[in-house]
Amino acid sequence: MADNKKDMPPELKEKLKAGFNQEWRKELRKSFPMKERMKIKRQKMPERNPDERNQDFFEVNRGLRAKAAVAEAKRCWDCANPQCVKGCPVGIDIPAFVKMIEIGDFDQSVRKLKETNALPAICGRVCPQEIQCEVVCNLKKATGTPVAIGNLERFVADYEREKGDMFIPSLPPSTGKKVAIIGSGPAGLTVAGDLALKGHKCTIFEALHVPGGVLWYGIPEFRLPKKILEAEVDYLKKLGVELRTNFVVGLTATLKELKKEGFDAFFVGTGAGLPNFMRIPGENLVGVYSANEYLTRVNLMRAFEFPEYDTPVYLGKNAVVLGGGNVAMDSVRTAKRLGAEESTIVYRRSRVEMPARIEEVHHAEEEGIKFHFLTTPTQFIGDDRGHVKAMECIQMELGEPDDSGRRRPIPIEGSEFIMEADLVVVAIGNSPNPLIPQTTPQLKVGRWGNIEVDWDTMATSMKGVYAGGDIIRGGATVILAMGDARIAANEMDKYLQNHKKK
Amino acid sequence: MAKILKRERLVPNVHVIEVEAPEIVRKCQPGQFVIIMPDKKGERIPLTVADWDKKKGSITSVFLVVGTSTHKLAELKAGDDIPVFVGPLGKPSEIEKFGTVLVAGGCFGIAAIYPIARALKQKGNKVITLIDVKANYLLYWEEKLRAVSDQFHVSSRDSFYDCKEYIPHTLESLLKKEKKIARIHSIGCTYLMYTCAEATRPYEIQTLVSLNPIMVDGTGMCGACRVTVGGKTKFACVDGPDFDGHLVDWDELFMRRKSYFDDEIHSMCYWEKKNFP
Helix, strand or coil, X not given: CCCCCXXXXXXXXXXXXXXXXXXXXXXXXXXXXXXXXXXXXXXXXXXXXXXXXXXXXXXXXXXXXXXXXXXXXXXXXXXXXXXXXXXXXXXXXXXXXXHHHHCCCHHHHXXXXXXXXXXXHHHHHHCCHHHCCCCCCHHHHHHCCXXXXXXXXXXXHHHHHHXXXXXXXXXXXXXXXXXXXXXXXHHHHHHHHHHHCCCCEEEEECCCCCCXXXXXXXXXXXXXXXXXXXXXXXXXXXXCCEEECCCCECCCEXXXXXXXXXXXXXXXXXXXXXECCCCCCCCCCECEEEHHHHHHHHHHCCHHHCCCCCCCCCCCCEEEEECCCHHHHHHHHHHHHCCCCEEEEECCCCHHHCCCCHHHHHHHHHCCCEEECCEEEEEEEECCCCEEEEEEEEEEEEEEECXXXXXXXXXXXXXXXXEECCEEEECCCEECCCHHHHHCCCCCECCCCCECCECCCCECCCCCEEECCHHHHCCCCHHHHHHHHHHHHHHHHHHHHHCCCC | CEEEEEEEEEECCEEEEEEECHHHHHHCCCCCEEEEECCCCCCCEEEEEEEEECCCCEEEEEEECCCHHHHHHHHCCCCCEECEEEEEECCCCXXXXXXXXXXXXXXXXXXXXXXXXXXXXXXXCEEEEEEEECCHHHCCCHXXXXXXXXXXXXXXXXXXXXXXXXXXXXXXHHHHHCCCEEEEEEXXXXXXXXXXXXXXXXXXXXXXEECCCCCCCCCCCCCCCEEEECCEEEEHHHHCCEEECCCECHHHHHHHHCCCHHHHHHHHHHHHHHHCC
């Protein structure tokens, strides 16, 4: 698997250097010494009161105020060798946009961001900065607390959107090349944004009725308000990107048929839309959901506004969510908001092995979510109507590390016990969506149903077809999908330049 | 957005809807379904494709009015736009030359079985069509079905047609009479498909059923439609909707279909009160 520890491409290095040597940046560095900058405390992200927010679906984080954002930007040293950019899968020129915040030029700052990231308001909210740009921040090495890059990214993106006039960069003349992007999740949106800026005509095909993929059906309103997603999608439309919803590539038309329609290149970003289950007895009882179904009902179909919206969802009293990732946190916090008296995470490993973002775990705890570690269900128990009422669980202990580097959980014999649960959400991951591989026999597919790519170019085994995101990785993150998309878009642009229309 | 070309009541509580869908028409095959949403607040509901017109670029489906979203559908008229009409979804039915094939349908399934009967007939099969209605005035598409059938039988509880018993009994007498039936394909409510499968079990005739569990996305993403077939969990939307009726865990399907019984009533009351105060 590709990682982000690769050396920076030389173009990016040069761009960073040129920015670093700009007069105003030199002045700014001189005007305020590093020592002074170190004295400023990291600005706290204002959050809504946990007891209030766990009753509704409004956003938890309120966003930094302008004054706080400028103060936070001052903490940044504007390093000669910015590690943060290396940590960013899409290679945002972080020092540049942060320094523009410091001088109060928020308009230029957001433009800088958008040179490399068409979706800053989304990334500022859902990227795990703490393991990417912020973890390698030189300030973190010195003081223990990195610059809050994610919060700053969110700040300028929100500033521009709330101001009401989104800056639309001037587009180069059309190349006459047509690109089909399959799936409108984070990978697809990124490819569309990048290639539109290069003058290619992009069409995104989406199976559902709204664009956004997992950003819409997966990530809840309280973490990513849908109006923000809509605004970023709207921005892409202004760049000339065409969106075709209600179109299932593979079924409504195959890749081959689209090729005949005149598309010159393809990007497959169809995600990990195949939920994994525990495969234990009772899993098909009523009230046992996959996280995909549970979140889709609530986020996409808006079951939290039932009966104004027609789609219902179970409101458990004892909600249990199986898993320890971000999707599990989203599900368990959703159950709480829908009125569950007890909302509990059941995870087979211990706290430190949980793959969820620390911020999400922290937010969940504040909201009254319970955690039951080193536990896994062995069967679901139903009532006479076939509705789940309890789980038989077994306790685990941790053994030697497995392939993932995390310690393997081992069941403790004889430790079975019964846990009450009238709503169960299985959030143990997803597999790549099989629709495109099944209907495109020429595509080489790996062991897990993932499309195989050359990790340096994201090219698949079919000429002119690229892929990225969860369809090649299994379940990963929004920003990794965007990183793949960035590489793919660059390669697709090169491919299109050499590609002659038949 | 898709445009409604026609929406009519066929018989009490059963409506036909024709929707402009030039892309779906190109690919549509017997046994597949579409997902439709009557308005932005509606549910995504699966409807089996009952007919299509390649020239016109339209898809026809028949539905039973049962919950809020189907009530909303029944209120639509020609010229209206609906936000979701997506497909064709699911695997097409297996259409080969089997010899003699019996197709059985009831309720919305009378229409849903039609393209399968037509395709089987075109492949050179002898098609025996068996339709179940509670009373004679609930029968529709008789001419269409007769045109693609070698034999046409109707079970109706009012003795109006040739048989007055419920479909499995009629099916059994047909099985005794027609010794060479190679397979059976049935579509309708879960109970009809279940009883058909049970009726043919002792005869060991391959019996296909087109399952209708609750769905949400219809593309394999959510798993709402999971059914147990031969001891394995399958997703009806991508692995089906056709399955071997003798291997289906019917009790589980009945139970899962009733998942939202109370919510459905609540939703209906809310919608009626709001729209017909």
